[in-house]
């Protein structure tokens with residue numbers, strides 16, 4: 001189940017529980033309202049009744065009572081009953097003033113569903129729910145019986161009462177009369193029962209008693225009226241002769257019990273107020289408990305015999321009631337505290353519930369947030385992975401494209417050198433007027449060699465394509481691998497002899513039948529050996545070994561040549577690595593293909609090499625068991641190793657140029673091209689050759705040549721870098737440089753120009769064009785020299801780079817001008833050059849030797865000084881470092897045709 005469902009269900013259950021709790025509480029505490037219609041409220045009896053009711057109600061905090069007093073008026077009482085009905089009280093208690101008047105409204109109320117409890121006095125009908133009160137007939141009878149006792153059957157009696165139409169006065173009178181009739185000696189002289197005011201009553205009684213002083217006994221229908229009778233008797237001095245019987249018997253000072261106890265009254269008939277009982281019955285009715293319709297209260301005669309006990313009982317009752325009152329007050333307090341605490345508890349529960357709900361909601365939201373965060377995180381990761389994947393794929397695509405472009409440009413470059421070695425001699429041949437076989441053969445050999453090289457490149461590309469397409473298959477046959485390897489090594493013997501290289505094949509095996517693709521393995525070994533020869537200097541060693549170890553065939557090609565850097569080692573077998581490097585590790589795609597071929601044989605090839613120490617290539621092939629019956633095949637004959645590939649000394653020399661004897665340095669790493677160019681230019685120039693930029697730079701500093709031709713792509717430092725070096729060094733900055741390159745792009749040309757090259761030719765170049773360039777650059781140099789030699793101090797004519805050199809040189813001459821020891825030695829030392837370098841540099845720039853240049857500088861300076869009239873000839877001579885004025889004059893005349901004096905006076 002989902003968490004939110006659990007939370008929602010828990011909250012609902014909790015809410016229901018709380019609602020239930022509240023509703024139970026409300027049911028327990030259902031509120032009732034009792035309407036009490038009281039006929040009177042101005043005497044102690046009525047007040048006692050009310051007190052009792054209230055005390056009883058205090059045990060029922062859910063019941064309240066509305067009391068309305070009619071003040072002794074039936075009309076008012078009827079109206080008040082109606083009001084209570086309108087107020088929708090739950091129960092009516094009525095103490096009717098008179099029996100007849102309220103009967104209809106009480107019957108109506110009963111019909112409308114109001115429970116009616118009639119108390120104390122009765123109505124004119126039986127239509128009510130319950131009655132609570134003493135039997136007034138019995139009260140009258142008790143009074144009659146006790147009158148007889150007092151009067152001992154003989155005497156006159158006065159009866160007094162109030163409320164002529166009320167049920168108590170009617171019933172009490174009836175009961176009293178009933179008993180008196182049984183005793184003929186007892187005479188009821190008068191029955192004064194009326195609706196009177198207390199004054200009327202007092203006056204009437206006083207009148208009556210003063211006129212009837214023989215009255216023996218007065219029956220007063222309540223203790224209040226009885227006391228008034230006693231007081232009147234006292235007034236009239238009759239208190240001793242008249243016995244008085246009252247009704248009610250309330251407890252309290254000057255109330256019934258007290259009056260009996262004091263002897264004021266002879267007796268009183270107990271008439272209980274019944275307030276407590278009335279509420280008890282009402283509660284039974286309201287709570288649907290069983291109840292009695294007629295609830296008659298106990299009544300008895302109270303006289304001197306029992307008044308004490310009754311008083312004590314009443315007193316105790318009063319005490320208990322007071323106690324009850326206190327306790328009920330305390331209970332009310334406790335109730336209040338309880339209800340406060342209960343409310344506090346509810347509030348706390350409610351708050352707890354709210355906290356729980358909000359906590360749950362917050363927890364839920366948190367969980368949701370965490371969950372959505374998790375989802376987001378997962379999505380993020382997925383997106384990032386997708387992005388990375390896209391980037392990776394596009395990077396691969398870009399790399400693949402770049403590699404392809406690099407591959408094509410590399411291959412074009414690889415094609416250009418052999419092409420130019422085909423085209424250039426071909427054009428050369430075409431230009432010839434006559435063909436001497438001896439001269440033509442070397443040229444054609446060169447052309448064939450390079451055509452073969454092109455063919456090999458094409459084959460390599462095709463092999464690569466086949467490997468790429470997965471179509472390269474092994475054409476395996478069983479041959480003797482020892483013989484096979486030895487044969488290949490043998491093919492290199494001649495080349496080894498020429499270069500004085502110690503080439504050896506070593507194997508502990510006399511033969512090793514092995515199943516392999518001879519053409520492919522031949523290419524591998526040929527490649528490894530070519531490579532070794534390429535990087536092994538004359539006099540070095542190349543050893544090839546073949547042995548069987550750990551059930552593997554191991555062929556090693558070891559040389560002690562140049563060796564490789566770590567980076568070269570790591571990537572020597574990568575097809576595209578070579579394409580982006582300026583190095584020449586092997587030729588063409590040989591090593592990359594070699595690895596593919598070895599892997600096709602389930603073998604491995606690896607290299608161990610250290611710069612400066614040599615290289616070992618190892619081919620490891622699994623030793624397959626060969627079924628002897630198959631025998632071994634005749635070794636195929638691969639015509640791969642044609643003699644010209646090993647660089648037959650080239651006598652090719654066809655220059656028609658009539659040289660001027662200028663010195664050239666040619667820097668080129670391709671030995672064929674280098675030889676071709678050397679042959680061409682050595683006819684007219686003094687040619688020095690170098691295979692690398694490093695060797696070239698050494699030669700340039702040694703000879704300070706008149707012109708340099710350099711290839712751009714050289715092993716190690718390239719032609720651009722060499723050109724820059726030449727142009728930055730003031731010893732060589734004047735030498736024109738021609739760059740040759742297979743890189744024909746405009747960017748390469750710009751790079752060449754930026755490096756300071758004076759001319760730039762793309763391969764395959766036209767030999768005539770190159771020769772023309774050489775001539776033009778040398779001619780320009782001569783022109784410049786001639787100009788400098790004529791205008792030695794006009795440095796504006798000198799190219800910017802060289803101007804600084806000449807200015808520095810002239811400043812140096814000026815510095816040492818006075819010294820007779822001023823010499824080429826001193827100047828070259830201070831210029832940081834050798835004597836030859838300085839000599840050749842100054843000659844190259846000015847066509848003068850250093851001494852001539854110094855002499856001419858002195859003449860110019862002398863002419864300047866001679867214009868100063870303050871200097872005499874001797875001073876000028878000494879200022880210019882001449883030991884005597886005569887020597888100066890001779891020197892000056894030799895150079896200018898005039899003596900210093902003649903020149904000054906001119």
Ligand code: FRU
Nearest residue numbers: 043045120121168222248271
């Ligand atoms: C008080 C009283 C009592 C009497 C009762 C009868 O109002 O007169 O003295 O016993 O009413 O209803």
